[in-house]
Amino acid sequence: MTEAIFGPVGRLVVEVVEGMGNFTLLIRSSFQWFFRARVEWRQTLIQMLFIGLESLPVTAMTTFFTGMVLALQSGASSKYFFNEPLFVGTVVAFSMVMELSPVMTALVVSGRAGAAIAAELGTMKVTEQVDALYTLGTDPVRYLVIPRVLAFLMVLPFLSVVSDFTGIFGGWVVAHAKLGIPTTVYWHDIVDNMEPRHFFHGFLKNYVFAFVIAFICCYKGITTSGGAQGVGRATTNAVVYSMVAVLVMDYFVTAVLVALGIP
Amino acid sequence: MIIAESVKKSFGHRSVLRGASLKVETGETLVIIGGSGTGKSTFIKTVIGLVKPDSGSIKVDGQDLTRIKTEEGLAAYRRNFGYLFQEGALFDSLRVWENVVFGLRYLTDTPFSQYRKIATDKLALVGLKDVEDLMPSELSGGMKKRVALARAIAAEPSYILYDEPTTGLDPIMSDVINDLIMDLQKQLKVTSIVVSHDMKSAYKIASRIAMIYEGKFIEVGTPEQIKTTSNPYVRQFVEGLSQGPIKMKIKEFEA
Numbered sequence: 127m128t129e130a131i132f133g134p135v136g137r138l139v140v141e142v143v144e145g146m147g148n149f150t151l152l153i154r155s156s157f158q159w160f161f162r163a164r165v166e167w168r169q170t171l172i173q174m175l176f177i178g179l180e181s182l183p184v185t186a187m188t189t190f191f192t193g194m195v196l197a198l199q200s201g202a203s204s205k206y207f208f209n210e211p212l213f214v215g216t217v218v219a220f221s222m223v224m225e226l227s228p229v230m231t232a233l234v235v236s237g238r239a240g241a242a243i244a245a246e247l248g249t250m251k252v253t254e255q256v257d258a259l260y261t262l263g264t265d266p267v268r269y270l271v272i273p274r275v276l277a278f279l280m281v282l283p284f285l286s287v288v289s290d291f292t293g294i295f296g297g298w299v300v301a302h303a304k305l306g307i308p309t310t311v312y313w314h315d316i317v318d319n320m321e322p323r324h325f326f327h328g329f330l331k332n333y334v335f336a337f338v339i340a341f342i343c344c345y346k347g348i349t350t351s352g353g354a355q356g357v358g359r360a361t362t363n364a365v366v367y368s369m370v371a372v373l374v375m376d377y378f379v380t381a382v383l384v385a386l387g388i389p
Numbered sequence: 390m391i392i393a394e395s396v397k398k399s400f401g402h403r404s405v406l407r408g409a410s411l412k413v414e415t416g417e418t419l420v421i422i423g424g425s426g427t428g429k430s431t432f433i434k435t436v437i438g439l440v441k442p443d444s445g446s447i448k449v450d451g452q453d454l455t456r457i458k459t460e461e462g463l464a465a466y467r468r469n470f471g472y473l474f475q476e477g478a479l480f481d482s483l484r485v486w487e488n489v490v491f492g493l494r495y496l497t498d499t500p501f502s503q504y505r506k507i508a509t510d511k512l513a514l515v516g517l518k519d520v521e522d523l524m525p526s527e528l529s530g531g532m533k534k535r536v537a538l539a540r541a542i543a544a545e546p547s548y549i550l551y552d553e554p555t556t557g558l559d560p561i562m563s564d565v566i567n568d569l570i571m572d573l574q575k576q577l578k579v580t581s582i583v584v585s586h587d588m589k590s591a592y593k594i595a596s597r598i599a600m601i602y603e604g605k606f607i608e609v610g611t612p613e614q615i616k617t618t619s620n621p622y623v624r625q626f627v628e629g630l631s632q633g634p635i636k637m638k639i640k641e642f643e644a
Contacts, residue, residue, distance in 0.1 A: 249481075250480075250481075253476060253478060254474045254475070254476065254478040255478050255479075255480055255481070257434075257439050257474070257478065258472070258474060258478040258479075258480070260438075260439055260467065261437060261439070261467060261470065261471075261472040261492075261541075262491050262492030262495060262496065262540070262544075263464055263467065263468065263492050263494075263495030263496040263544070264464075264495045265460065265464075
């Protein structure tokens with residue numbers, strides 16, 4: 127009876143603690159390899175192109191429509207309260223730059239590139255290609271993980287900055303075409319109120335998100351077991367865990383940045 | 390020379406190696422035979438350091454694997470070996486020639502300018518020509534095994550470990566791979582450990598055959614000695630009989 131109740135709970139606790147320990151060891155090992163051996167720049171470049179260029183259209187389109195929705199919502203709300211659309215540019219720009227661009231970009235990239243990475247590494251694991259790396263004188267952390275982590279760290283901020291522009295541009299399209307706000311007004315709403323620190327608030331978040339997504343997806347990939355079903359499970363888990371981690375980390379990073387006076 | 394003494398390895402509650410001891414002489418081809426799940430592959434993965442033994446020792450030319458503590462030390466130890474994986478384990482994203490020379494960058498100081506030529510030479514050694522620029526997905530099962538073999542010998546190791554090299558191949562291709570293993574043995578003068586349950590292949594290529602059962606080596610001998618053994622377990626296995634001391638049930642749920 128006791129075994130039936132506490133057995134599964136105990137096993138789950140052991141599994142979670144073991145998983146967290148192994149995840150931490152992967153991060154430690156990555157730092158060690160980063161400082162100890164040459165970086166695989168060719169692999170890093172391939173991953174940058176894959177994560178960056180191929181994700182660009184999706185992230186741009188997502189944030190373009192997000193900017194449009196923001197303009198529409200804020201315009202409609204201020205019309206309801208003040209009889210005219212006020213500060214639409216400010217609302218769109220602040221929301222996009224500080225919050226929505228980094229978060230939306232991270233979510234889209236983890237769904238697209240993160241899933242692909244977990245599936246690729248998972249397949250490599252179950253077909254013994256990861257073991258083959260050991261037998262050929264290198265290490266999966268050095269050859270597979272570090273290039274992907276570096277690629278995420280370099281590319282996600284870039285994608286997010288592009289998303290800032292596409293979001294603000296999407297907002298302008300609605301503000302101009304639907305709400306009848308002149309371009310100069312929309313633009314002044316942004317530049318008059320926004321400071322570099324607002325930009326950095328959003329920009330710095332990207333590095334945390336990149337770190338979290340890259341390590342979760344790589345970890346899930348290289349610890350895959352159980353054939354095709356295992357690869358499917360690892361991919362799903364990688365996407366779900368990295369998306370949840372992005373949203374959770376977003377709060378804590380925002381809290382730290384606000385505390386540091388970078389609101 | 391490889392000397393394994395009382396090697397034990399468990400995965401969770403499942404004990405796979407239960408004190409495996411084996412001596413592999415320099416220059417010989419030793420074939421490890423045994424049923425599925427008896428620890429054949431685990432044993433050679435332990436020898437190359439892909440699986441860490443729970444206890445026991447493995448000495449390769451006097452160097453004890455179990456005493457190596459650093460990743461660099463382990464990488465240097467693995468330089469002694471070429472490893473042919475059961476399914477080849479070729480890197481899907483790289484072309485055939487890039488697969489073949491993959492290890493050179495990490496294992497040797499060979500300049501990059503020579504990689505292509507080395508790949509062509511090693512592929513010729515395993516009987517392949519004009520496949521350098523193909524992707525692994527474009528190869529047949531037999532060709533994949535050959536490319537994987539070319540990759541295993543590219544850095545000129547002293548030991549080659551073969552994990553079921555003929556599994557999944559038709560009988561003719563299996564025999565071609567057997568000939569290839571014997572050819573490489575003659576040309577490269579390497580020491581080989583071959584894991585197999587294909588007795589025809591074992592009799593053909595082996596200098597000696599070792600039978601593993603329930604995680605321990607129960608008999609080691611020349612192919613002739615194995616053929617005429619009085620050990621009932623080995624006899625049952627080499628003759629492929631369902632009746633005997635090794636119990637394999639027709640229905641797994643039978644008592």
